[in-house]
Amino acid sequence: MVGVDGLGRGTGGGCRVTTAAAGERAVELRKFRTVQRLAYECAEAVAARLQPGVTEREAARMQREWLRERGVRDWFHLPFAWFGDRTAFVNFRVPLQFFPTNRRLEPGMPFILDMAPVFEGCTADIGYSGSLGPNPVQERLMADLEAHRELILREVRERRPLREIYEDVDRLMVRQGYANRHRAYPFGVIAHKVDRVKERRWSPYVFGFGTQSLKGLASDALHGHREGWSPLWSRYRFSDHPPHPGLWAVEPHLGFRGTGAKFEEILVVTDSKDPEQGAFWLDDDVPHVRRWAEGK
Amino acid sequence: MTVLEGARERWVRTGGVELCVAELGDPDRPTVVLVHGYPDSKEVWSEVATRLADRFHVVLYDVRGHGRSTAPQPLRGGFTLEKLTDDFLAVVDAVSPDRPVHLVGHDWGSVQSWEFVTVSRTEGRIASFTSMSGPSLDHFGHWIHARVKRPTPRRVGQLLGQGAKSWYVYLLHTPVLPELAWRGPLGKSWPRILHRVERVPGRGYPTSSLPSDAAHGTWLYRDNVRPRLRKPRADAYAHAPVQLITPLEDAFLSEKLYDQLEQWAPQLTRRTLPAKHWIPRTRPDQLTAWIAEFVTAVEGGTPEAGATGKHADRFGGQLVLVTGAGSGIGRATAFAFAESGARVVAVDRDAEAAARTAELSLLVGAPEAWAETVDVSDEQAMGKLAERVAAEYGVVDVLVNNAGIGLSGSFMDTTPEDWRKVLDVNLWGVVHGCRLFGKQMAERGQGGHIVNIASAAAYLPSRSLPAYSTSKAAVLMLSECLRAELAGQGIGVTAVCPGFVNTNITSTARFAGVDADEEKRRQKKSARLYGLRNYPPEKVADAVLRAVVKNQAVVPVTPEARGARLMSRFTPRALRAVARLEPPL
Numbered sequence: 001m002v003g004v005d006g007l008g009r010g011t012g013g014g015c016r017v018t019t020a021a022a023g024e025r026a027v028e029l030r031k032f033r034t035v036q037r038l039a040y041e042c043a044e045a046v047a048a049r050l051q052p053g054v055t056e057r058e059a060a061r062m063q064r065e066w067l068r069e070r071g072v073r074d075w076f077h078l079p080f081a082w083f084g085d086r087t088a089f090v091n092f093r094v095p096l097q098f099f100p101t102n103r104r105l106e107p108g109m110p111f112i113l114d115m116a117p118v119f120e121g122c123t124a125d126i127g128y129s130g131s132l133g134p135n136p137v138q139e140r141l142m143a144d145l146e147a148h149r150e151l152i153l154r155e156v157r158e159r160r161p162l163r164e165i166y167e168d169v170d171r172l173m174v175r176q177g178y179a180n181r182h183r184a185y186p187f188g189v190i191a192h193k194v195d196r197v198k199e200r201r202w203s204p205y206v207f208g209f210g211t212q213s214l215k216g217l218a219s220d221a222l223h224g225h226r227e228g229w230s231p232l233w234s235r236y237r238f239s240d241h242p243p244h245p246g247l248w249a250v251e252p253h254l255g256f257r258g259t260g261a262k263f264e265e266i267l268v269v270t271d272s273k274d275p276e277q278g279a280f281w282l283d284d285d286v287p288h289v290r291r292w293a294e295g296k
Numbered sequence: 297m298t299v300l301e302g303a304r305e306r307w308v309r310t311g312g313v314e315l316c317v318a319e320l321g322d323p324d325r326p327t328v329v330l331v332h333g334y335p336d337s338k339e340v341w342s343e344v345a346t347r348l349a350d351r352f353h354v355v356l357y358d359v360r361g362h363g364r365s366t367a368p369q370p371l372r373g374g375f376t377l378e379k380l381t382d383d384f385l386a387v388v389d390a391v392s393p394d395r396p397v398h399l400v401g402h403d404w405g406s407v408q409s410w411e412f413v414t415v416s417r418t419e420g421r422i423a424s425f426t427s428m429s430g431p432s433l434d435h436f437g438h439w440i441h442a443r444v445k446r447p448t449p450r451r452v453g454q455l456l457g458q459g460a461k462s463w464y465v466y467l468l469h470t471p472v473l474p475e476l477a478w479r480g481p482l483g484k485s486w487p488r489i490l491h492r493v494e495r496v497p498g499r500g501y502p503t504s505s506l507p508s509d510a511a512h513g514t515w516l517y518r519d520n521v522r523p524r525l526r527k528p529r530a531d532a533y534a535h536a537p538v539q540l541i542t543p544l545e546d547a548f549l550s551e552k553l554y555d556q557l558e559q560w561a562p563q564l565t566r567r568t569l570p571a572k573h574w575i576p577r578t579r580p581d582q583l584t585a586w587i588a589e590f591v592t593a594v595e596g597g598t599p600e601a602g603a604t605g606k607h608a609d610r611f612g613g614q615l616v617l618v619t620g621a622g623s624g625i626g627r628a629t630a631f632a633f634a635e636s637g638a639r640v641v642a643v644d645r646d647a648e649a650a651a652r653t654a655e656l657s658l659l660v661g662a663p664e665a666w667a668e669t670v671d672v673s674d675e676q677a678m679g680k681l682a683e684r685v686a687a688e689y690g691v692v693d694v695l696v697n698n699a700g701i702g703l704s705g706s707f708m709d710t711t712p713e714d715w716r717k718v719l720d721v722n723l724w725g726v727v728h729g730c731r732l733f734g735k736q737m738a739e740r741g742q743g744g745h746i747v748n749i750a751s752a753a754a755y756l757p758s759r760s761l762p763a764y765s766t767s768k769a770a771v772l773m774l775s776e777c778l779r780a781e782l783a784g785q786g787i788g789v790t791a792v793c794p795g796f797v798n799t800n801i802t803s804t805a806r807f808a809g810v811d812a813d814e815e816k817r818r819q820k821k822s823a824r825l826y827g828l829r830n831y832p833p834e835k836v837a838d839a840v841l842r843a844v845v846k847n848q849a850v851v852p853v854t855p856e857a858r859g860a861r862l863m864s865r866f867t868p869r870a871l872r873a874v875a876r877l878e879p880p881l
Contacts, residue, residue, distance in 0.1 A: 137659050170827075174800060175649070177627060177656050179832065235827070257631060257660055257834075 029268065032247065033283050035117065035124040036266060040286055042066045043113045043128035050132060052107055056081040056100035059113065067117045074203045076116030076123045076194060076213040087112045087129070087138075087260035089184040099208065110138040110259050116194075116213075116249070123194040123213060125249035127264030128287065141254045141261035144176050146292045148252045149263070149281075156243045156267065157275040163239040166190055169252055170235070181255035182262070183235065191250040193220055193231035194266065243269045243279065263288045300342050300356070302349075308357070310386035311379055316364035317357040317387055320349035326423070326595055327353045327392040328587065331384075333403020333430060334517075335478070335486075335510030337363030339503050340402065343580035344587070351588055352398075355391045359383070359405070361512030363505050375515040377411040377433075377524070384412050388421055396423040398591045399536075402576050404516055406430025414532040414560075424594040425534065426587050428541040429573055431553045433520060435560050437528025439553060458550045468517045475511040483507035494547075495786070496577045497741065537563035539590045541583065543571040565590065566609040570847065571743065571786065578786075579742050581691075585613045603637025603661040607841050612637035613663065617685065617692045619672050619729060620699030622649025624799030625749060625833045625840075629696055630654075632837035634662035638694070641685060645671040645699075664689075672699045672725030682732035691740045694844055697729040698749040700768075702805025704818070704881075707762040709809025715763055717806075722767035723774075730778055734787065743786035745844045748775045752795040752857035755864040757875040763808075768793075772850065779849055788847040794836045795857030796829045818881045825880075 046062045059081035067079075082089075083103045087110045092098070105111060109132050116125035131138050148169055155165040169190060173180050182190045197212040204211050220231035230238040233248065251264035266282040303318040318338060328348055330341040338356035345354045360383055361367035361375065368374030388397050399422050401409030410432030412418050413425045431439075443451040468474050477483075483506055490496040538561040542551050551568070558564050567586055571579050589612075603612055616633040620626035622644030630640050634657035642657065642665065644650035650667035657665035666689065670681045685692060703710070703718040726748050737744035751768040753761050775791035782789060802822040807815045831854050843851045852858040863871045 140656070140659055171800075174623065175652075177631075177652055179834075183830075256656070257635060 029282065031120065031122045032124065032266060035119040035122045036126060036283055036286075038067070038070060038072075038119060039115055039117055039124040039126045040128065042070075042115065042117075043126060044287060046113060047111075047128060047130050050105055050111065052105055052132065054105045055102045056083055056086070057102060059083075059105075059111070060100040063113060063115050067115070070119075072117040072119050074118040074197065074199065074212060075205065075210045076118060076125055076197075077210065078205060078208045079113065079115035080208075082112045082114075082260070084109045084111075085258035088179075088255035088258055089181050089260065090258055092184050095186055095207070105132055107133050108135055110135050110261070112260060112262060114262075114264065118197055118199075118210065118213065121196050121199050123197060123247075123249075124266070125192075125194055125251075125264055126286075127251055127253075127262045129261040129263065135259070137256060137259045138261050141178065141256055141259065142263075142288060142291065143295065144178070145252060145254060145261060145263055145288065147172060147176075148254075149289075152250055152252070153267070153279060153281065156269060156279040159242045159278070161240050161242055162233045163235065163237070163241075166233065166235050166239065173252075173254060176254075177256065179255040180253075181260050182251060182253040185251075185253075187232045187234050188236070189232045189234045190252055191233040191248045191267070193217065193244075194247050194249045195220070245269050245271045247282070300339065300345060303345075303356075306390070308383075308386050308390050311368070311382050313360045313368050313383070314366045315357050315360065315383060315387060317355065317391065318345075319356075319391060320345055320354040321352055323353045323391075325351065325353045326591055327355055327388075327395065327397040328591060329355045329357075329384075329388060329391075329397045329399050331399070331401040331405030331409055332356070332359065332362070333401075333405045333407075334513040335502075335506060336403070336405075337503055337505055337509055339363070339501055340574075340576050342501070343499075344576050344583050347580055347584040348587065352591065353392070355387070355397070357383075357387050359408075359513075361515070362509040363503070367512050371512065371515050373519060375512075375519040377408060377520055380408045381412055381415060381418065384408070385418065385421065396421050396536075398422075398424045398426070398587075398594070400426040400428075400587055401430055402428045403430045403573070404513070407433060407516075407520075410435070410532070410534075413534045413536055413538070414529070416535075419535050422536045424537045424539070424590060426539040426541060426590060428575060428583075429543060429546055429549055431549065432532055432560070433524035434528040434532035435557065436553060437525040439556075440525060441528070454550065454552045458553065461548050461550060464548070465517055465521060468514045469521075474514045478510035478514075479507045483510065486510075490574065494572050494574050494578075496574045501577060532560060534561040534563075537561075537565070537590075537594055539565045539567060539586065541567040541569065541575070541586060543573060543575050543579075544568055545571060546573045548573055567612065568609045569743075570788075581740070581742050582614075582693075589613055603635060605632065605635030605637065605661060606838070607845055608636045610636070610845055611694070611841070614638045614693040615641070615690050616694040616696065617641040617643060617733065618696040618698055619643045619670075619725065620749075621653045622646045624801060625794060625797060625836045626696070626698035627653050628833035628837035629698060629840050630657055630665075631660055632834070632841050633694070634658070634660050634665065636841065637661055637663065639663055639689065640665040641668060641689060641692070642666070643668045643670050643672070643681065643699075645669065672697075672728060673720035675724075675728055678725075678728040678732055682736065685733075686736055691736050691742075692733050692744065693737075694745045694747065695729060695733045695737075696747045696749070696840060697726040697771075698747075699725050700749065700751075700801070702801045703763045703808065704760055704805055704822075704879075705763075705808025705810070706759060710763050711808065714806065714808050718763045718767050719770075722764070723770045726771050726774060730774070730789075734778070734782065737787050738782065738785050741785065745788045745790070745847070746775075746778065746782075747790045747792060747840055747844060748772075749840075750775065750791045750793050752793045752852060752854070752860050754791075754793055756860045757872060758879070759875060759877075760879045760881075776849065788844070790840075790843045790848055791850050792836065792840055792843060793850065793852045793857050793861070794839075795831065795852065795854030795860075796826055797831045797833055797836055797854065798826050798829065799833050802826050821881050 063079035114127045229241045229244045248267045253262035358365035406427045407430040616638040621630045621642035640657045642653040647669040654665040654667040750771040753765040754768040754772040779789035852861045
């Protein structure tokens with residue numbers, strides 16, 4: 001078995017997984033899996049507490065407090081909450097519009113909770129879509145995201161250039177009748193790398209992003225620039241390279257006439273020759289996958 | 297004598313007059329009472345009543361002094377709204393003693409129905425009210441008072457506008473002369489005037505009682521207008537759900553009259569249609585559909601309309617057919633109409649894509665949606681489609697000829713086969729659509745709209761798109777000619793010229809004169825460029841709906857399409873210079 005290059009960069013080498021340390025890698029991944037599960041638990045707990053009249057700011061605070069109580073001290077980014085047509089980023093022009101507003105939740109409204117806690121140095125980045133009461137459009141969008149999860153995994157295993165995978169996802173969305181909304185994210189990313197971060201007593205944020213995580217991303221960007229890859233997976237030329245080993249937080253985001261839906265979870269990419277081991281989802285026991293399984 | 301075939305007649309005696317009441321349909325069904333206006337008799341409703349009769353118990357009556365009902369003696373003071381309310385109650389007590397009725401009024405029928413639905417003694421007797429072309433005199437009084445009290449320029453404009461439209465009201469207040477005119481020359485020439493000015497088809501209307509209807513009806517104005525406008529009631533709130541149908545080309549009433557109607561009628565559903573005043577004669581199908589939908593919704597306990605889209609008042613329940621609805625602009629247009637509550641027929645040669653469009657249309661608000669698999673360039677298949685649509689879904693209200701393919705490459709590289717292909721879809725597809733569905737619209741004679749998706753290439757010469765531009769220029773001119781031809785029949789024709797829009801037309805376009813690999817590379821490159829431009833097809837769809845509502849002739853959509861249009865008119869030489877440049881592919 002081959003190691004995960006890049007996993008744990010910047011942590012002083014202690015977490016660097018090598019060929020000899022496949023077991024260490026498993027331990028490492030288990031840690032990431034624990035954080036991701038914690039984050040999804042938080043999303044489900046907060047979603048269950050959402051009521052008519054709750055604002056996006058309140059929903060974001062609920063996520064923050066829930067995770068703080070369970071030991072989260074640092075963030076890749078602070079929790080976001082989007083309600084109503086903000087789930088599809090309608091009329092978003094500047095990145096500041098991603099931050100939670102005083103928009104109130106109403107019955108039938110779709111919502112998305114998006115959070116990226118860092119726990120014991122491991123990062124999770126998840127997105128949870130739901131609605132207050134039934135919302136047939138969003139249910140449909142969520143159901144149609146399953147094909148994207150399969151497509152992304154299959155093409156990463158085929159080692160297709162990330163830019164082409166991005167375009168294939170785009171085409172699938174168009175065929176399904178939806179708009180690509182992840183292109184509204186900074187750099188229009190469908191995914192970005194996440195990593196271990198140093199645990200510091202004081203970790204400030206810049207525009208909602210943790211400085212430690214940003215540092216990791218910047219150093220990846222620098223290395224990648226020299227080596228011809230990028231920690232951002234986007235439609236642009238800098239993503240015209242095969243999947244780079246590491247952990248990728250993948251977040252396809254569909255929009256349809258004022259309703260949006262996404263999932264976000266970590267895809268593990270290794271340099272293994274075996275396709276099965278070359279790429280796999282960190283955890284298949286996540287809410288959206290369970291929902292698809294129940295629907296069958 | 298009567299044009300109401302199969303109607304059962306009865307006479308209701310009340311307040312010294314005898315009212316002639318006609319009934320159609322099964323009395324066990326919900327009762328719909330149709331009240332006529334001025335100068336009319338109940339026969340104005342004949343087209344609507346017979347269409348409603350298979351689903352409802354339809355009741356019509358001649359208002360006192362009109363048609364075969366007798367007139368009060370003396371006439372002065374015999375037509376007050378209080379007395380008209382007595383008549384209404386007497387009629388509904390006779391025809392539907394146990395259940396509240398659904399009231400529908402046109403013109404003065406609507407004016408008096410507003411009185412019925414806002415006075416307390418009818419509470420529990422009216423289930424719903426559909427109003428067309430007749431405001432409440434009380435609401436009108438408040439409307440005038442508000443504008444006189446605070447005369448901002450806009451409000452003064454509104455006041456003067458409606459004041460000018462009400463010229464006939466002043467004339468009707470002069471003594472004797474109106475009666476003489478109606479019983480004399482005006483009564484004789486009225487049918488001709490209606491036909492010429494209001495485009496009302498004959499078919500047994502107006503009836504022979506017109507001169508006396510019109511003469512007696514003058515007292516409707518004289519007995520009510522001045523007192524009510526001077527002292528409007530302060531408590532004129534509707535106690536039943538109201539559906540307001542506003543014909544936008546009404547020569548007598550401004551749509552501004554209804555601006556603040558929500559304060560008087562809290563459960564209000566708005567509908568608009570591009571037609572003149574006599575909609576019960578000119579648009580019976582649409583009225584029947586809206587009345588039936590509203591009555592059914594109220595009976596089912598949900599009076600509010602389901603669709604929430606931008607133009608739901610206009611497109612709710614209409615039948616819209618979109619070709620090339622499996623992707624891009626066509627699909628976005630189908631969704632936009634669906635959001636406005638239209639019934640959608642999604643046509644595409646890709647069956648799966650069309651089915652997907654229909655399915656999602658249902659999700660966003662279309663009451664019904666169907667997918668049809670047809671290649672628009674196939675004349676026979678289009679003919680069959682037209683027959684099937686007419687038989688199963690009805691006559692199309694809005695047709696969007698959108699299907700089109702791209703073809704790039706210099707003229708010398710374009711083979712006759714390429715030409716044939718692009719003209720077959722882009723031009724012949726539109727011709728078939730206009731010919732087949734336009735014919736159905738014209739034969740029905742109740743208006744409609746055709747939208748042809750042309751292109752900015754229609755007026756933008758270029759060395760790289762000769763065949764495509766030619767086909768689209770033809771579509772543009774076809775639309776303009778057809779618009780002229782169909783204007784007299786109330787059918788609007790629009791050519792929409794989108795510009796660079798991010799759709800999959802680039803990745804399916806043919807590039808003439810290059811090999812397969814190079815073609816693939818150019819498709820990819822152009823798709824990327826269009827993706828960078830990223831003008832969403834949804835915005836074109838919005839422009840399509842807006843164009844139908846405003847009945848625009850030519851609509852360039854993206855800024856570059858608008859700019860090119862201006863250049864083609866004012867600086868054509870500059871445009872020709874640009875046409876010589878090689879595209880960056």
